[in-house]
Amino acid sequence: MTSQSEQILEQNLIAQLVANGYDKAYIRDEKDLLANLKTQLEKHNNKRFSDTDFQQILNHLTKTNNVFEKAKLLRDRFAFRNDSNEVVYVEFLNMEHWCQNQYQVTNQVTMEGSFKNRYDVTLLINGIPMVQIELKRRGLEMKEAYNQISRYSKHSFGASLGLFNFIQLFVISNGVNTKYFSNFTGQQPDFKQTFYWTDENNKRISQLADFTNSFLEKCHLSKMITKYIVLHETDKALMVLRPYQYFAVEKIIERVKTTNRNGYIWHTTGSGKTLTSFKASQILSKLPKVDKVVFCVDRRDLDYQTSKEFNEFSPGSVDGTHNTKSLVSQFADDSTRLIVTTIQKLYTAVTKEQHLKTMDKLKDRKVVFIFDECHRSQFGDTHKKIKAYFSNYQMFGFTGTPIFVDNAVSKAGKKHTTAALFDEKLHQYVITDAIKDENVLRFSVEYVGKYREKDGSRNEIDIEVEAIDTQELMESPQRLEKIADYIIQQHPVKTHRGQFTAMFCVSSVELLIKYYDIFRRLKQEGRHDLNTATIFSYGANEDDKEEFGAMDFQDFDVIADPGGKPYASYHTRDKLEAYIGEYNKDYQTNYTTKDSDSFYNYYKDVSDRVRKRKIDLLFVVNMFLTGFDSKSLNTLFVDKNLRYHGLIQAYSRTNRIYGQKKSQGNVVVFRNLKKATDDAIALFSNKEAKEIIIMKPYVNYVDDFNAAYDKLLAIAPAVDSVDDLASEDQELEFIKAFRELLRLRNVIASYADFTFDDLDIEEQQFEDYKSKYLDLYDKVRTSKEKVSVLDEVDFELELIHRDDITVAYILNLLAKLNAMSLEEKQRKQKEILDLVAGDVRLRSKRELIEKFITENLPLIADDSIEEQFESFMDAEKQKAFDQFVAQEQLDGDKLKMLVENYLFSQRTPTTQEVIETLESQPSVLHRKTIGETLLLKFRSFVDTFFGE
Structure with a gap:
């Protein structure tokens, strides 16, 4: 039985979405996308827009190409004057009644930016692309789909009018495994920020068909977009809640809406309780029946820290309290709905006579208290005072480590547990789930x-x-x-x-x-x-x-x-x-x-x-x-x-x-x-x-490493065998096999007992294989081929990166060579060059360092090596610059300005920008090929002479 192809996977997904209520839209390119957008916005707003009306709307939607700013536009209404000079309001997304939107599915939309890309499956809400789904056939790594989206975000999502930069969520799947994540365009991509969806008991929903029925269900999807994507102002990034965060917030909201009972959330330490509690607090503060939401922490440092984080999620959403008087003032201010304070200040506010005159007016108001790390030993008396003081309150606690009978402390002969203070556990996500x-x-x-x-x-x-x-x-x-x-x-x-x-x-x-x-x-x-x-x-x-x-x-x-x-x-x-x-x-x-x-x-x-x-x-x-x-x-x-x-x-x-x-x-x-x-x-x-x-003992990881080494030998029995791999598929297998060795070596290297003597591979052989691995990385990076199997591989270069290997470090080693014997010097030179070849950042300088060693080193005193190397690099840089200009017939002044702009902004230029450095412009037919070649050479030049 053959594996299911991408095409079949795509067809089945579209059929399932249509059966679940999505309309099938036939959109080939941006022209079709715009026509459909006009129709869907008219339908959603129950209005007709003239061409000039629609142009105003389009100008508004495309006034920025920034993903974060577009997310804001999406959530606001737009007002303009129509042809009759009447003020017209346009809603792009119904935020309050999230099910009342228009849902469509389309596929294979083609967009052309620096490269032409066709996207697998796109979900449109009110005609705007909001979810992009990329599929890979069964058996392929999920990360390949992730890397493909990463390329699209660089090459074409922002192309032309940039409508694909309205995407809020991405979904990647190979049929068996499915994950979702927020739009990271403009941020540093991180595959670890992709999430599986689960049910409320943390059971993973990984099959694409099951994920489609639960997560991509129309109302749930738009609820995730409207309620559970947080716009992080400091990072200018979109953050989507993970499933356990979603279910915890939903449980609290349901509790407040339907009962007056308390509850607690057990989410393990490190699982993102601040984001969960912020979203719960934010939604609660907007409920008509709630007058105040008070988020309580245990120390002044966390008061500051939590207020800061809350305001990073949503500026002005929270007033932190600096002293008890300020806290009492915020309780009295009807416009302040969300307060972050310490347990100690709250205790003072409800017990000290000077504050009671103001606080007494609030005793009967609906106040929801959310306690961070709700098991603190100081919390007992405060808990009692709040219950005694307020008549219309609810309490919710967040904890990563609840207090049970086994770990409770006896006070006055009674053990205080988290459940005794907060009643029922509403949701749990323990450390095993998080791992x-x-x-x-x-x-x-x-x-x-x-x-x-x-x-x-x-x-x-x-x-x-x-x-x-x-x-x-x-x-x-x-x-x-x-x-x-x-x-x-x-x-x-x-x-x-x-x-x-x-x-x-x-x-x-x-x-x-x-x-x-x-x-x-x-x-x-x-x-x-x-x-x-x-x-x-x-x-x-x-x-x-x-x-x-x-x-x-x-x-x-x-x-x-x-x-x-x-x-x-x-x-x-x-x-x-x-x-x-x-x-x-x-x-x-x-x-x-x-x-x-x-x-x-x-x-x-x-x-x-x-x-x-x-x-x-x-x-x-x-x-x-x-x-x-x-x-x-x-x-x-x-x-x-x-x-x-x-x-x-x-x-x-x-x-x-x-x-x-x-x-x-x-x-x-x-x-x-x-x-x-x-x-x-x-x-x-x-x-x-x-x-x-707890991780396994050291000896177990040694066994794992040696087993992984055996698999590598089956692909490349010797280091030179890597050069004989006949196809990209074989190269891919080598990359995956050696990448697994890198991961395991990274783990065992942190054990006190680690030594290469325990491994079946010698350290030099490991370094030699690493050089071949990096050679393949260089091949991918400089390849002009439009499509390559290796394009989508994550080489995980971070596992190779060493902070202590720098040019200064290498020069320090070179300074010690002159005192050595000829034989010792030759051996040490090879070690130094191998060290350079094995470091991602210095590989581009290897040839120059070798030239410096051969031509200059014997003539230089030890104490001036650094100065002489700098002079050598300046001369080589000018020579390479002049050669680049002459070979490609470039305008030297324009190229110099392009290099300076890159060094200032750290932004790689576009193909159009490098083409503009040519003395004469190429024909339209050849612009793309020439531009890509120039860009590769530009990157090679700056990596060599301006890299770390």
Whole structure:
């Protein structure tokens, strides 16, 4: 039985959509698209438009070609004066009654931009293309369809009038698997931002026929577009909710509309609760029966952070509160429908006499409270006060780690659980769901000391502690020194040489100070060059409280109050002030603990620098172990006892999705937390979930790598065999096979035990195969062929990229050559050139570096290599520029201006722009071919001489 072709898949899809109520439209090109648009807008608006009327509408729709701005146009009505000078309003999309729109399906529409493209299946709403579906035959990678859309977005969606830039959603499918995602045109494409649809129990709906019946059902599709696409103002990007986010919001909305009962949402840490809660809050605030929506967070930093994020989704949609007086004023202001505040300020507003005169007027109003991380220990009293104060309220809680009976804390002999506070669980999406959907990463947990899982492991650092857990032993100088040495050794391994950042959490402020001082001393001794920072509250409650799973936090409003003992320790405050002083010198800042706002701004600055990878290692006790999201943080070193929700929350700082190279969250544990880890996983998922959440031992990945290597050898038995591959299909098989090796090597390289000696392939052979892999990438990138099987392959070059391999690094290696013997020098030169060939950014410079080594290096003193190389490159650049101008008969001044524009804007010129640099313009017949050739040569020139 042959596999189902794209054509059959397309025909079946169209037939199914028509059977589900879509009208079949016959549209071949933009001319047909415009005629259909006029007809459908007339039908939707129940009006007739003259040609001049329609031209005004068209001018409005095409006044911008930006996807984000077009999305705004789509959601607004347009007013114009018709031929009779009457004001006419045109609606492009019914946002409130989303089912009352006109739905059509068409296929194989042809658009011509820099290339001519034909699109598989297009769904039109009111005549406007809003959903584009790209299909691949069964058995092909989904990413091929994704990459095809990426090419269309560059080549033709914005062509001519740019009507295809109104697309809101893309759908890709090979029949068996189907995913959806928002229009990313203008953004950096990321396949990880594509989603499977599910039912409300998180069961995946992947077959195209099933997806069509559920997701592409007319009312549901337009509801997703009108209600569940968020326009992110800061990034100027469209964001669509994932299925679990959609179902959670729907459950809350239904609850408010039909009952007065409370509820909570259990969505695992890292699954995007802020976006979910924003959308729920936004929709609730527009319901006629709701007077206020109050989103409550637990600390001032999250008050700021959440307000900022909410306003990025929708500017002006939320007023953050800076103090309790401001909060009370916003409660009194009828125009303020959505408020973000802290639990502490809310408690003050309903308990302090000076605020009650204003607040009492609101007691009977309908107020919906949404609590972020609703299990906080401080929440109990506030919860009771709100229930006692307001008479017409509803409460909803969001949590990634609910409190059950097993992990609840007894207060006054009673255990407070999430269900006891919020009643029914409305929706759940646990960590196993998120890992399966690739919304978060798995954890690689390594136990260091006597807790290692493999005899002879490099994780053995002879720490004489296991079941014994006395403070004297755990804080002995010898143990702390060994752990510090281990972290310094492993940090570059875990973080891919600083491409990610790490955090070190310890059991108390006193222990943190000991560790931090060790790291300061070791840096002064030249033992490491890590950028370190720390932050902790210096009150007694910052110490490790295991019964809360390390979840108690000092509120920032009172943290800087020097107070008296036992609430503050002057010693710890003095140490923190000294550390902040060093931070101020390093980063030219001026923070202090002596002022609460300054200390709070220090917290924000540290957060920002961790996210931007300016801090390599952050030392914490409790702060940052919950509520802090940084995609660039991939490693957590642990020297404290964690349990249940505290453990999962802490580990989850590492597992945010961030590119191909971040394949897992690394957790390195210096205590015997294996049982605690297993217990936490069992509590928050199930006993069988460990294999899903925790990555396999190192030896298993070695076996996987060697098996993948065997498959590679079956395709290319030797490195030179790659050159003999007879067809693009065979080259594609090699690319896929070696790409799998790259992925596995990326995983195992982060294990402390990794060595190439464990693998069946030698390191040099691996590098040689990598060079062949990159040769194929270069072939695709410079190929003039219009259609190629390899065009749609994702080479995942990120897995090859190394931040520490730069021109400066290479020159530093070259400077050491002159002191070597001839034989040693020749061997080292080959290693350097192989290093250049194996780095994506430097490959274009390989020939020049080789020429420099051969012709110039023997004559140059070691201390002037960098200067001489720069002069050499300037001369070669001018020579290549002159050659480019002469060979292609270009206007040198125009080409120079084009290069300067590229360097300023980083925007690759169009074929038309490079054609304009010719001294004489080609005929229309040859313009396209000549333009594509010139563009390839232009890219090669700038990559070689202006690339990193």
